[in-house]
Amino acid sequence: MPVADTVLTGARVRTLDPARPEARAVAVLGGEILAVGDEADVRDWRGPGTTVLDLGGATLTPGLTDAHSHPIWGIEMAAGTDLSAVRDLDRLRSALRTAPRLGGWVLGHGLDHNAFGGRPVDKTLVEEALAGAPAFLRLYDGHSALASGAALAAAGITGPRTFDQRSEIVCGPDGRPTGHLVEHAAMALVGALAPKPSAAERRARLTALLGEMAATGLTGAHVMDLGDGDVPALLAGVEYDGDLPLRLRPAPWCMPGATPEDLAELIGLQGLHGRHWQVGGVKFFMDGTVEGGTAWLEHADCHGRGTDAFWPDPEAYSQAVRTLDAAGVRTATHAIGDAAVRHVLDTVASLGARARMRHRIEHIETVPDDQLGRFAQLGVIASMQPPHTAYTRADHSDEWSKRLGPDRAARAWRCRDLREAGAVLALGSDWPIAHHDARRVLATARSPLGAAAAGPALTGLMALEGMTSHAALAAGEERVAGRIAPGFRADLTAFALDPVDAAPDELAGAPIRLTMSGGRITHREEA
Numbered sequence: 001m002p003v004a005d006t007v008l009t010g011a012r013v014r015t016l017d018p019a020r021p022e023a024r025a026v027a028v029l030g031g032e033i034l035a036v037g038d039e040a041d042v043r044d045w046r047g048p049g050t051t052v053l054d055l056g057g058a059t060l061t062p063g064l065t066d067a068h069s070h071p072i073w074g075i076e077m078a079a080g081t082d083l084s085a086v087r088d089l090d091r092l093r094s095a096l097r098t099a100p101r102l103g104g105w106v107l108g109h110g111l112d113h114n115a116f117g118g119r120p121v122d123k124t125l126v127e128e129a130l131a132g133a134p135a136f137l138r139l140y141d142g143h144s145a146l147a148s149g150a151a152l153a154a155a156g157i158t159g160p161r162t163f164d165q166r167s168e169i170v171c172g173p174d175g176r177p178t179g180h181l182v183e184h185a186a187m188a189l190v191g192a193l194a195p196k197p198s199a200a201e202r203r204a205r206l207t208a209l210l211g212e213m214a215a216t217g218l219t220g221a222h223v224m225d226l227g228d229g230d231v232p233a234l235l236a237g238v239e240y241d242g243d244l245p246l247r248l249r250p251a252p253w254c255m256p257g258a259t260p261e262d263l264a265e266l267i268g269l270q271g272l273h274g275r276h277w278q279v280g281g282v283k284f285f286m287d288g289t290v291e292g293g294t295a296w297l298e299h300a301d302c303h304g305r306g307t308d309a310f311w312p313d314p315e316a317y318s319q320a321v322r323t324l325d326a327a328g329v330r331t332a333t334h335a336i337g338d339a340a341v342r343h344v345l346d347t348v349a350s351l352g353a354r355a356r357m358r359h360r361i362e363h364i365e366t367v368p369d370d371q372l373g374r375f376a377q378l379g380v381i382a383s384m385q386p387p388h389t390a391y392t393r394a395d396h397s398d399e400w401s402k403r404l405g406p407d408r409a410a411r412a413w414r415c416r417d418l419r420e421a422g423a424v425l426a427l428g429s430d431w432p433i434a435h436h437d438a439r440r441v442l443a444t445a446r447s448p449l450g451a452a453a454a455g456p457a458l459t460g461l462m463a464l465e466g467m468t469s470h471a472a473l474a475a476g477e478e479r480v481a482g483r484i485a486p487g488f489r490a491d492l493t494a495f496a497l498d499p500v501d502a503a504p505d506e507l508a509g510a511p512i513r514l515t516m517s518g519g520r521i522t523h524r525e526e527a
Contacts, residue, residue: 063219063491080107123179
């Protein structure tokens with residue numbers, strides 16, 4: 001038997017491998033798991049150059065994967081002042097008065113819709129605090145922003161515009177922009193003018209961020225974007241200097257209006273890779289967000305909005321998915337509202353026996369009973385982000401709940417229902433929309449989800465599977481990832497406590513003894 005370069009011992013090993021659910025020690029060689037066994041096996045795995053690490057009673061699991069994250073684009077999204085703790089207009093104005101000016105601009109992110117106290121998002125509510133500075137403030141959902149009057153003027157925005165996708169420059173009764181920009185195309189008009197970090201700053205921030213993510217137990221992330229096309233060069237630059245702390249799987253976007261040439265380019269990007277990253281899949285948007293009024297719903301929300309898809313021609317979306325599937329490309333579609341979820345499922349159903357790939361739906365914030373079983377029937381992966389529930393309130397006074405109304409809010413974030421209906425359920429954070437801490441994702445998944453706290457939470461094992469074995473299925477990597485077994489990747493996470501049996505509040509802050517990605521130690525708890 002070959003000699004291991006690293007042996008991990010002194011642990012309860014939850015392998016998630018049906019052939020051997022538990023073990024006590026693991027041997028690693030060349031980035032792969034060499035052997036899984038008991039303490040008595042360790043002596044047979046060691047050689048003069050073997051490093052033996054005693055995990056001191058930790059619980060070792062397959063490496064955690066964030067199944068939906070934006071660690072690269074998020075560096076720009078999370079620029080400026082963190083407004084996520086702001087709860088009302090007075091605190092927002094106070095934060096903006098003291099916010100640093102970046103190139104003369106005030107940038108902010110994570111702004112809660114609830115901070116406006118039920119008022120429409122409008123620049124007049126904050127102009128005094130900005131003292132004339134151009135400002136671009138991203139709301140927490142990532143699909144809307146507030147721009148100041150000076151920022152609108154810099155972008156030449158004086159009224160409404162028409163876009164290829166469902167996007168809007170919100171205007172008041174007088175036809176003048178309120179500063180509220182909804183969806184990507186409208187936001188980009190101002191966002192493109194805001195100061196950006198230099199290439200060196202992006203590289204440094206990315207490396208630091210991925211290191212912070214590894215410290216929470218993450219060994220990989222499904223990255224739901226490819227930026228503006230320069231991401232491969234950025235990742236190559238990081239790997240020229242060293243190693244990526246996480247294994248990354250970026251998926252470029254396909255937006256409304258995509259031509260056959262655009263689709264061919266997306267197909268051509270598949271498999272582009274470095275040592276610890278690889279382009280895999282394509283990301284679509286079927287709708288926007290509930291709070292922004294752009295979730296595609298089967299019935300209008302309580303503001304009379306939400307009856308339109310992000311793609312003005314939903315059949316064009318379906319045809320693009322068919323083209324990609326025929327080329328062997330997986331797709332991931334953002335679908336929050338019930339109509340959006342139904343359309344994606346209908347699209348996959350239209351593939352019939354010709355389907356080559358397993359496709360996935362992201363978010364799924366509200367879904368009716370008659371659609372739950374279709375996920376398993378069609379082989380569609382449900383990809384959900386439990387931390388999104390932090391922006392809802394038990395009394396339903398939050399903007400998400402008020403827009404949907406009690407009936408749809410009561411069928412929110414149906415993680416357990418989907419699992420019990422047989423669906424593969426991958427879990428993630430959607431950083432920077434919510435915090436990237438993997439322990440919080442696991443802990444939140446085990447608490448009642450949604451504004452109405454409807455339905456049972458996931459079990460500890462279901463939650464762990466969502467960030468390990470089910471995340472691997474979502475990426476088509478179930479033969480090399482998601483379990484601890486010989487020949488699988490040496491992506492491993494060691495918790496100071498058992499993530500399956502520990503109480504959620506204990507798990508949320510549990511020390512991570514060790515994180516290993518591709519056989520490399522990317523985090524180790526200080527003695």
